[in-house]
Amino acid sequence: MLRVAEGIGRSVVRGAEEVGFAGALFVESLLWAVFGPARRQPVRLPAVVTQMMQIGVGALPIATVLAATIGLMLAIQSLYSLSLFGAESFATVGIALAVVREFAPLIVAILIAGRSGSALAARFSTMMINQEVDALKVMGISPVRFLVAPSLIAMMIMVPALTMWAMLVALTAGGLFVTASLQLSMAAYFADVIAILSVNDLMHGLGKSVLFAALVALVSAVNGALADGGAEGVGQRTTRAVVQSIAAIIMVDMIFAFIVTSG
Amino acid sequence: MAVAAQAAPPPTTESADAPVIRVEGLQAHYGATQVLHDVDLTVAPGEIMVIMGGSGSGKSTLLRHLVGLTRPTEGGIELLGLDITRAGAMEMLGLRRRIGVAFQGGALFSSMSVLENIMLPLREHTRLDRKTMEIMARLKLEVVNLAGADALMPAQLSGGMLKRAAVARAIVMDPKLLFFDEPSAGLDPVVSSALDDLILKLREAMNMSIVVVTHELESAFKIADRITVLDQGRILMVDDVAGIRRSDNARIQNLLNRRSDDSEVDARAYLQRLTGEAS
Numbered sequence: 001m002l003r004v005a006e007g008i009g010r011s012v013v014r015g016a017e018e019v020g021f022a023g024a025l026f027v028e029s030l031l032w033a034v035f036g037p038a039r040r041q042p043v044r045l046p047a048v049v050t051q052m053m054q055i056g057v058g059a060l061p062i063a064t065v066l067a068a069t070i071g072l073m074l075a076i077q078s079l080y081s082l083s084l085f086g087a088e089s090f091a092t093v094g095i096a097l098a099v100v101r102e103f104a105p106l107i108v109a110i111l112i113a114g115r116s117g118s119a120l121a122a123r124f125s126t127m128m129i130n131q132e133v134d135a136l137k138v139m140g141i142s143p144v145r146f147l148v149a150p151s152l153i154a155m156m157i158m159v160p161a162l163t164m165w166a167m168l169v170a171l172t173a174g175g176l177f178v179t180a181s182l183q184l185s186m187a188a189y190f191a192d193v194i195a196i197l198s199v200n201d202l203m204h205g206l207g208k209s210v211l212f213a214a215l216v217a218l219v220s221a222v223n224g225a226l227a228d229g230g231a232e233g234v235g236q237r238t239t240r241a242v243v244q245s246i247a248a249i250i251m252v253d254m255i256f257a258f259i260v261t262s263g
Numbered sequence: 264m265a266v267a268a269q270a271a272p273p274p275t276t277e278s279a280d281a282p283v284i285r286v287e288g289l290q291a292h293y294g295a296t297q298v299l300h301d302v303d304l305t306v307a308p309g310e311i312m313v314i315m316g317g318s319g320s321g322k323s324t325l326l327r328h329l330v331g332l333t334r335p336t337e338g339g340i341e342l343l344g345l346d347i348t349r350a351g352a353m354e355m356l357g358l359r360r361r362i363g364v365a366f367q368g369g370a371l372f373s374s375m376s377v378l379e380n381i382m383l384p385l386r387e388h389t390r391l392d393r394k395t396m397e398i399m400a401r402l403k404l405e406v407v408n409l410a411g412a413d414a415l416m417p418a419q420l421s422g423g424m425l426k427r428a429a430v431a432r433a434i435v436m437d438p439k440l441l442f443f444d445e446p447s448a449g450l451d452p453v454v455s456s457a458l459d460d461l462i463l464k465l466r467e468a469m470n471m472s473i474v475v476v477t478h479e480l481e482s483a484f485k486i487a488d489r490i491t492v493l494d495q496g497r498i499l500m501v502d503d504v505a506g507i508r509r510s511d512n513a514r515i516q517n518l519l520n521r522r523s524d525d526s527e528v529d530a531r532a533y534l535q536r537l538t539g540e541a542s
Contacts, residue, residue, distance in 0.1 A: 041387070127372075135370035138330050139384050140359030 021225070022218040028142075029149040036145060047150035055116045055151075056158030062115070063108055063162050064169050070103050071095070071170030075177035088182060092192040095174040100197055104166040105205045106253060109212035112159055113245035117216040120151055121241035124224020125234040133225075152217040159213035160206050167205065208256050212249050219245045281344060283308050283440050283472040284329065289338035291324055291496075298324050299496045302338070311466055311473045313483040316493035317518060323444065325493065326476045330364050330442055331355060343439055360388050363433030367445040369425040371417040371432070377404070378413035381432045388436065403431040406468070407461060423454035427461070434465065441465065443475040447482045459485045480519060484508075492518065 029043075036042045078091040124147065127133050136143045175189040223241040227233050284306035291299035298321050306312045316322045327333040328340060331347045340347050345358050371380045381400040385391055391399070404410055407427040412420070420428060426446060433441060443462065447455040459482050466473055477483055483490055483504075490507045492499040494514050500507065507515065516522075 040390075130368060130373075131366045131370040132372055134332055135364070135366060135372075137332060138359060138362070138364040139387070140356045141383070141387050 018222050018226075022222050025144060025148055025218055025221055026152070026214065028144045029152045032142065032145040032149045033153060041142070041145060043145055043149040043153065047146075048153050051150050051154030052158050054119070055112065055154050056162055059111060059115055059158075059162060060165070063111055063166055066107050066111060067104060067166035067169035068173040070107055070166075071099060071173030071175075072177055074098055074103065074170070075174035075181075079178065079181055091178050091182070092189060093196050095178065096171065096193045096196045097201060099170040099174065100167050100201050100205045102205075102253075102257075104170055105163050105209040105212060106249070108159060108163045108166050108209060109216065109249045110246055112155070112162070112213070113216045113249060114242055116155070117220045117245045118238050118242050120217065120220035121223045122234055122238045124221055125227030125237045128224060128227045129230060129233060148217070148221045151221070152214065155213040155217040156210055159216075160209045163206060163209040204260060207260075208253060211252060211256065215248045215252060216245045219248060280308065282306055282341075283310075283343055284312075284474065285339075285341040286329070287339045289325075289328060289340065290336045291321075291328060291333070292336045293324075297336075297496065299328070299335075302493075302496075302498055304491060304498070304501070306472055306474060308472055309466065309470055310488045311462065311475065311486050313487035313490045314474065314476045314493060315478060315480075315483050315490055315518070317478065319495075320493040321496040322476045322478075322493050324496075326442060326444055326474070329474065330362065331359075360384075360436055361438055362440045362442065363436065363438040364442045365426065365429045365433045365444065365446065367448055369417065369420075369429040371425065371428055373417050375417075376413065377409070377415050377417065377420070377428050377431075380417070380428065381413075381435050384432065384436050400431070400435060403435050404428075406434070406465070407431045408457075422449050423458065426450070426458060430461065430465075434469065434471075437469065439471055441471050441473045443473065443477075445477055446475060447477060447479040452481075455479065455482060456485075458482075462486050480521075494518075 032041070033043050074095050075091065078094045079088055082088050082091055082094070124133075127147070133143050133147075136146055171190075171193055175186055175193070178184065179186055179189050220241045223237040223244070227237040229236075282305040284304065286302055286304040289299055289302040289304075290297065302321075302325060304312075304325075314322045314325060324333070328335050329342070331340075331342075335348060338348075342358060343361055345354055347355065347358065350358065371377070372383070375383070378397065378400050381403055382396045385396045385399060389396075401410070401413060404413060407430050409424060409427050409431060412424060412428065417425060417428070430443075446458050446462065450458065462473060462475065463486055465471060475483070475486065487504055489501060489503050491501045492507065492515055499512060499515055500510055502510070508519070510516065
């Protein structure tokens, strides 16, 4: 019993340390981004662009497929459940709000956690184990400025951009099914969508996506920085980063929704 | 960690014949285990100091402390006149531009070509234009006999080439002090000997002080001005090659003659280890 309590206590302390470390990485990355250029130690733009290409442009095809599937799935389910009450005409409301406020940010964040978060964690872990991070330190180059900040900035730009794209694709795909089922025109469907959605709905979705982007980048960086034990260590840290990122995304999503809607 | 500014050379107490490294009473711990005990060490300008010892003797830990990657529990470390245990971020940045480190596995960035790896310190710490940086990097590649390898990626290099490229990166800022971590590890005798020659050539050509951590006896005897022998985190002896060879210390003789220095077996302790029972 004592051992169980000790184990729980240690896990809590370790978890708190990792959260603190992630916070420190976030603040230090922002400081480098803001004050680095004035001190002739900027966060290099080519590194940010390279990361943006890998995180955003590289994920475009799969994000498109997933968003279209989610849009279609929502349309099918909405029409089925609303048909039980003879309220199919309200399907557009459900699809528009669900896609923009919830599904587009969530599906893109989970995709990015699996695709780019794992790649970042594996890269950082390998660099730790191969002493590349030590090499940066002894050369007087901050690993946070050189490695973490470009990934964080790229993530915080590209995840909202991908989310906007996913919103558009999901709404279009859902619209194709709804218009075919209800004998509507796409113009009428999109007029409904625009009438239903407010700027607040859009900001709700995009605000969450920025938060999710920072979470994925920081969880990956923390796991990479704590890697040890060779190839097995890289694998364990990569898996841990993806699992923690997805868990954090879902929990933060719930907390965000609760705070914003109860205000 | 604070955002560090582009540093001017740090204020130091350096003079021409002052030691480039001065370590006093260094103690280090990993958790509750003490790994370095009261280590004192000095390295003179232009000297090649080899730090030797068996596995687990603390030589890699000592190197990590010397290059400022780990903070000591207690004691002082002065590099080029700067006390690195008390130095601020700006002073450390200035110091780091005057030292070079060649890591055991090379630690080249796998996503960059050899030339980009070598240019990295120049790119980060100078305002030179790209063409000048390329010329300087290629000059260093010539020094380490790797001319023509500039476009290769680290994954395309052999073990010996990887170490040479790492040396080229370590010397690109013309450091006063150069550290090598196990330069001969994993290399065949011919390549290893060529790397020893390179270390001697660097000292001659660039007038730098060099610290080499190794467990290769042949290499140590070939390049060292003085050798520090570490054992279980303590310095056993510091002397020149002849002095080390003459030593009658049993542990040093075991190291030189590649003999295991297991002391007589404590039967009770052995049994307790096997059964997992605490004493």
